[in-house]
Amino acid sequence: MNSRGGAHRTRQRPAPVRFVVSVLATLAFPVLARAHLVNSGLGPFYDGVTHLALSPDELLGIVGLALLAGLGGAAFGRMALFTLPLAWLAGGLLGMTGRITVNLPTATGLALIVIGTLVALDRQVPFAIRPVIVGGFGLVEGLQNGAVAATGALPAGGLLGIAATAFVLVALVAAGAVAIGKQPPWTRIVARVAGSWIAAIGLLMTGWALR
């Protein structure tokens, strides 16, 4: 979608309104589920593992969430450890029905902005918001993976591989972040810088999707 003005435009809306409209329109615009054609040769489970390993946008989101959860404390980390893979699986199953589609680049970009900014700010996330952020990201990414699975490009069993890989990644990164949180301040800064990078990449992804 190109948000630049066209020659036929008769009434120019204010820039912020145009921006919000273009974001919403892009999110609602169902794009073809472009499959990540990964065939590991080791079966559906490892096809899913390989798919995630070759999807830097999804990896960045998982790492960002794990950092956020780990910096928020062990309880937040434990919640994310189970919520993210379960939400991912639920989204995958929902996506396989083909009833809901999302524009993944824009949705993932916006998610990275939110997650990265929260990590960069290093503020405690309210307790009630935590499962919404973690579950929301898992659900959106799972929806897209499910849509891919529905086309047959990714075996349905691959969803299990993706969820299992997400579980392992969250466990490793969140555990590291919990340890970082107990160290001198400068180590926490490293995580905050990583968060600002993730948010910046999300912003660029969104701009890329909207141009």
Add this chain to the structure above:
Amino acid sequence: MAVCFAPFAAHAHVEGDMAGGLVAGLWHPVSGLDHVLAMVAVGLWGAQLGKPAVWSLPVAFPLVMAIGAFLGLVGMGLPGVEIGIAASALVLGAMVLTEARPPLWLATTIVGAFAIFHGHAHGTELPEDASGLLYSIGFVTATGCLHGCGIALGLVHRWPAGRVLLRVAGGLVALGGCYFLRGALV
């Protein structure tokens, strides 16, 4: 990180030139001396200012720069981009040269204002056929590494001779800024 994002030819996502996107993103911030001077100067100034600026500037800069790149990507124009980039090297170099110590909010605002120009240039000059995601990752990573280089070089500030060296480096950056500003204005 590089290994994680290395494309596997046989299994690659069929979404455009991923390897080209990453390399283009990594290369773009280091390909222009005007960008390099300003990025390194941010690190030098942060190291000179000490805590907490040395932490907050590298956190704030990528975010603000990405806003500039976003504006460039969605086609919003920004006047005087080249002048802004050249002026950033001049001003930031002058800050290091004079060992200026403004309040943290002012230092962050100065750096953030210039970050918009750098980001906008990156956003408008990206290759059409490259992977947007990989370009973004490369572009942000390279910028962060340039800041890291500046901070690492700026650590000489703890020694008396290092302070002088740092100010000389700031002067050289400012001179480079003058050169690029002349080019942008002529």
